[in-house]
Amino acid sequence: MTDGALTKADMAERLFEELGLNKREAKEVVEQFFEEIRASLETNEQVKLSGFGNFDLRDKKERPGRNPKTGEEIPINARRVVTFRPGQKLKARVEGYAGSEE
Amino acid sequence: MTKSELIERIASKQKQLTAKDVELAVKGILETMSQVLADGGRIEIRGFGSFSLHYRVPRIGRNPKTGEPVALSGKHVPHFKPGKELRDRVNAGMQNES
Numbered sequence: 001m002t003d004g005a006l007t008k009a010d011m012a013e014r015l016f017e018e019l020g021l022n023k024r025e026a027k028e029v030v031e032q033f034f035e036e037i038r039a040s041l042e043t044n045e046q047v048k049l050s051g052f053g054n055f056d057l058r059d060k061k062e063r064p065g066r067n068p069k070t071g072e073e074i075p076i077n078a079r080r081v082v083t084f085r086p087g088q089k090l091k092a093r094v095e096g097y098a099g100s101e102e
Numbered sequence: 103m104t105k106s107e108l109i110e111r112i113a114s115k116q117k118q119l120t121a122k123d124v125e126l127a128v129k130g131i132l133e134t135m136s137q138v139l140a141d142g143g144r145i146e147i148r149g150f151g152s153f154s155l156h157y158r159v160p161r162i163g164r165n166p167k168t169g170e171p172v173a174l175s176g177k178h179v180p181h182f183k184p185g186k187e188l189r190d191r192v193n194a195g196m197q198n199e200s
Contacts, residue, residue, distance in 0.1 A: 005144035005152070006134065014134050019126050025118050029127045032112045034150045038188055040103040042195040047103045052132045053180070057192065080196035082151075082189070084182030090136055094155060095177045099142040 008034070041082055053086040105132075139180050149187035156181045 008030045015026035037055065040047050047055040058081050065076035086094070103111070109128050113121040135145055135153065145153040155178040163174045184192075 005146040006138045007145075008147055011131050011134055015127055015130055019123070019130060021119070021123065021127065025123075026127075029112065029116070029119060029124065030131060032115065033108070033128060033131050034147055036103075036108055036111050038150065038191055040108075041188065042191045044195060044199070045103055047108070049105050049108070049132060052136060053182075055182075059196065078196075079193045082182075082184045082192055084153075084180070086180040090139065090180055093136055093140040094180050097140060097142045097155060097178045099155075099178070 044080070049087075051087055051089045053084055053090055056083050056085060057081070058083055142178070147185065149185050151185040151188055152183050154181050154183075155179065 008027075011030045012023065012026040015021045015029065016023050019026075021029065037047050041055055041057060044057055046057060049055075060079050060081060062078045063076050065074055066072065067074055105128065109121070109125045112128065113119070113124040116124055119127070138145055139153060139155060142155060158177050158179055160176040161174050163172045164170065165172055
């Protein structure tokens with residue numbers, strides 16, 4: 001990674017450098033990693049990655065909402081959302097980060 | 103789906119990589135992501151979502167057993183914001199169930 005956020009391309013580059021996968025294989029397996037997680041969540045199946053965290057699903061009921069511009073009342077439809085719960089190990093690793101307090 | 107099931111699912115669709123390679127790749131991806139967050143960085147995966155750190159201010163907590171006040175220092179916690187494709191697919195998954 002040079003600067004800015006870590007991307008799929010950076011992850012593939014590391015697999016190329018550290019595991020010796022060829023660039024096409026590395027790119028493909030990174031793509032598959034995220035696609036399999038999406039596919040699992042899409043079928044309402046929780047994803048548990050020990051040491052990292054869990055991706056959980058929550059069903060939200062319809063609730064009244066408002067158009068913030070016009071103040072008009074519009075119902076917010078029932079929907080399913082993904083939440084991420086970091087695992088103990090990840091939380092412990094991140095907790096000590098002493099950077100900016102934003 | 104657990105980490106080992108994720109590895110199996112990828113391996114079953116992989117034509118080039120062995121199951122061992124896929125296992126090392128999955129573990130390597132997770133280690134890279136964890137390390138970037140531990141160093142205060144961000145992760146942005148288009149169509150999946152972004153990971154960043156949120157800061158929690160110092161506060162006075164309590165020992166739940168004794169009720170005694172305990173000073174808790176400020177800390178960072180990992181945060182995930184799902185991307186549009188993930189949100190849409192998960193939500194469509196629910197609409198298709200009914």
